[in-house]
Amino acid sequence: MDIRVLHGDITQQDVGAIVVNLFEGVTQPRGATGAVDSALKGAISGLIADGEIKGKRGEATVIHTLGMMRPKRVVVVGLGKQDSFNMNAVREVSGDVARTLKRLGVERAATIVHGAGIGGVDAEQVAQALAEGALLGAYEFNRHKSKGADGKGVQEMVIVESDSAKLLALERGVATGKTVADAVLLCRDLANEPANHMTPTILAEQARQIAREQNLEVTILDRPQCEELGMGSFLSVAQGSAQPPKFIVLRYWGDRGNPENSLALVGKGITFDSGGTSLKPADGMQSMKGDMAGGASVLCAVKAVARLGCKVNVTAIVPATENMPGGSATKPGDVVRAMNGKSIEILNTDAEGRLVLADGICYAKHLGLKRVVDVATLTGAIGQALGSVRMGIFGNDQALIDRLIAVGDEAGEFMWQLPLDEAYKEQVRSEVADIKNTGSRGAGAITAALFMEFFADGVQWAHLDTAAVSRTDQVRGHTVKGATGVPVRTLVRLCQRMAS
Numbered sequence: 001m002d003i004r005v006l007h008g009d010i011t012q013q014d015v016g017a018i019v020v021n022l023f024e025g026v027t028q029p030r031g032a033t034g035a036v037d038s039a040l041k042g043a044i045s046g047l048i049a050d051g052e053i054k055g056k057r058g059e060a061t062v063i064h065t066l067g068m069m070r071p072k073r074v075v076v077v078g079l080g081k082q083d084s085f086n087m088n089a090v091r092e093v094s095g096d097v098a099r100t101l102k103r104l105g106v107e108r109a110a111t112i113v114h115g116a117g118i119g120g121v122d123a124e125q126v127a128q129a130l131a132e133g134a135l136l137g138a139y140e141f142n143r144h145k146s147k148g149a150d151g152k153g154v155q156e157m158v159i160v161e162s163d164s165a166k167l168l169a170l171e172r173g174v175a176t177g178k179t180v181a182d183a184v185l186l187c188r189d190l191a192n193e194p195a196n197h198m199t200p201t202i203l204a205e206q207a208r209q210i211a212r213e214q215n216l217e218v219t220i221l222d223r224p225q226c227e228e229l230g231m232g233s234f235l236s237v238a239q240g241s242a243q244p245p246k247f248i249v250l251r252y253w254g255d256r257g258n259p260e261n262s263l264a265l266v267g268k269g270i271t272f273d274s275g276g277t278s279l280k281p282a283d284g285m286q287s288m289k290g291d292m293a294g295g296a297s298v299l300c301a302v303k304a305v306a307r308l309g310c311k312v313n314v315t316a317i318v319p320a321t322e323n324m325p326g327g328s329a330t331k332p333g334d335v336v337r338a339m340n341g342k343s344i345e346i347l348n349t350d351a352e353g354r355l356v357l358a359d360g361i362c363y364a365k366h367l368g369l370k371r372v373v374d375v376a377t378l379t380g381a382i383g384q385a386l387g388s389v390r391m392g393i394f395g396n397d398q399a400l401i402d403r404l405i406a407v408g409d410e411a412g413e414f415m416w417q418l419p420l421d422e423a424y425k426e427q428v429r430s431e432v433a434d435i436k437n438t439g440s441r442g443a444g445a446i447t448a449a450l451f452m453e454f455f456a457d458g459v460q461w462a463h464l465d466t467a468a469v470s471r472t473d474q475v476r477g478h479t480v481k482g483a484t485g486v487p488v489r490t491l492v493r494l495c496q497r498m499a500s
């Protein structure tokens with residue numbers, strides 16, 4: 001879908017449909033919606049009076065113009081209540097609109113900027129949200145269907161604005177939105193790929209591809225190099241698999257002279273999680289093809305940040321491997337040593353995420369990085385605690401956590417902080433090693449985070465447990481079935497904020 005900004009009058013566009021909007025409770029539409037209502041001899045206000053259009057969020061009413069106007073159809077979308085209107089509403093509505101237009105068979109559409117009139121919101125931000133929502137909501141993963149996509153979907157979306165003073169801001173917003181959405185969609189693609197099409201080797205090749213396109217520094221460490229560095233924790237997960245592990249490092253230097261302004265993004269890169277020797281039940285195991293979504297998100301965030309040219313240094317670190325129960329797999333009770341020399345008793349080989357991330361965090365420190373955010377589909381327990389509405393956030397640096405929560409709110413990727421009290425720590429104390437990889441009773445998301453905190457000493461660290469939000473089976477707003485691409489938007493915003 002191509003999205004562009006045009007100076008003009010929405011009622012004069014030669015398109016299959018124009019999109020206008022309405023806040024809940026408005027009986028007499030004004031602005032662009034009012035102009036369209038007049039051109040349609042009061043059809044919109046009539047439908048409002050009849051109670052057919054209410055302006056509720058997600059509502060979409062299609063009106064055929066039957067020669068009264070150049071555009072063939074008008075889609076009136078509800079924005080919901082005006083006092084709860086924000087960028088997330090725009091993103092959602094815009095995603096719904098993209099699918100409505102596809103259903104109608106519309107290939108060229110024009111839209112006004114939602115809420116820019118009485119909504120009183122920032123034009124650049126709305127345009128970004130509009131572009132993100134449309135591109136994300138229209139997404140489908142159909143690479144492996146011989147027939148390809150069913151139906152074309154919207155090919156061109158024109159944002160029509162009559163106020164020339166807003167054009168520049170709108171164009172800037174659309175450009176940013178496209179770049180961010182591109183990264184989110186790539187992240188979804190990577191996480192949606194079946195595991196036989198997304199091995200550690202293929203994921204590493206994807207990182208190389210990003211590096212080539214954006215002119216970034218990339219290093220892929222193979223098994224012998226990881227052995228050399230002492231990554232016994234990461235390699236213990238890889239040893240049951242026939243696929244060679246890859247330790248991926250992708251670096252963007254946007255502020256070279258200022259090493260203080262640096263961020264490490266460590267992402268879990270389990271391309272398939274069978275559980276290993278502690279094998280998972282068969283039911284639903286296929287969704288573990290997405291257990292590298294955290295890793296994909298950090299690679300894709302770096303891609304967007306590089307394209308945006310943010311003045312910040314970002315290093316994505318992705319320990320990538322399968323977790324398989326091969327003959328040489330780790331056995332419960334095995335003790336291994338991480339890169340920092342700490343010993344780990346592995347009591348459950350299905351708690352593998354923390355094992356690969358431990359060496360990921362150690363490697364970030366080895367590079368001299370002082371600020372680390374990790375992203376991982378780490379525990380089923382986070383879904384028990386928070387459902388699939390918010391991801392869990394943990395950390396040892398409240399300022400970093402607060403910042404992430406704030407940019408997450410703006411990006412529409414919501415978080416909730418969970419505690420790391422000292423009192424939980426006895427749960428990861430081992431009888432035979434420095435730490436063990438599972439807790440004993442309850443608080444599974446917390447004990448997993450505590451395991452990582454053990455390796456994050458001396459750096460500012462935050463951890464996002466995305467296990468319950470990285471995939472969805474719902475179609476709503478800008479999200480569709482499959483991988484969500486969370487938290488790419490948040491990570492990009494964090495970097496933008498660090499740059500300013």
Ligand code: BES
Binds near residue numbers: 348353438467
């Ligand atoms: N990848 C899983 C967590 C997960 C579960 C992600 C559901 C997405 C959806 C992780 O490696 C795992 O298996 N965690 C175990 C830990 C346990 C053995 C301590 C879990 O949550 O059951």
Ligand code: MN
Binds near residue numbers: 273349350351
């Ligand atoms: Mn697991």
Ligand code: ZN
Binds near residue numbers: 350
């Ligand atoms: Zn896992």
